[in-house]
Amino acid sequence: MDNGLWIFLLLVVAAVWYGRAAYRKRSGIAGAANNLRKLVDRERRGTSEASDLPEWERSLSLLDRHPSEYNQLNMEIGVVEAFVFFLMRHYPEDERIGLLREEASFRKDTVMGFKVNRP
Template structure:
């Protein structure tokens, strides 16, 4: 009976380590995408963005879209979608995503209630 308890505890410990390891990897991905997008949004607002930034925008947005809660939180903190919209208007005015971003930027999502409200 004691051996069974030891094996159960060992298995539980291993499972906890695996879950903790996955959480750490996810956090690093989110953190990297956050830093990249904050820098890009800042550059766009200061008028220092370039045509070549589109690859960085798309890569970071794609990474963060896997975590919609984090994407919404970042959008609320730094108005990410609005910054990306300004970037596209400035450098790629013919981009098909622009119309959808303009519509989305017209509404702000309330984090507490998760309801959209007019600005």
């Protein structure tokens, strides 16, 4: 009986993992996150172009609908800060800069209730 319970638990965990991976792929979260990683890297290397703005906006709007994923990616690579620097470099007159700068200064320390920044 104990072996059957462990096998059932393992199958439940595998199903949850598979379901989460399928959801990320189907909803486009994984693609948006990869695109933002690429854009952040280009911004930090100084090779970004003004024509990248639609890609930034499309990926950010998709992740904005998934707050946990958005917060996790922001904690991991600082997406908001990089977007602020991108706007300041290519679109200094953009009115979103002030709001985004404030958002970047208040980084969350939890993702789905788990502590991310440990002192």
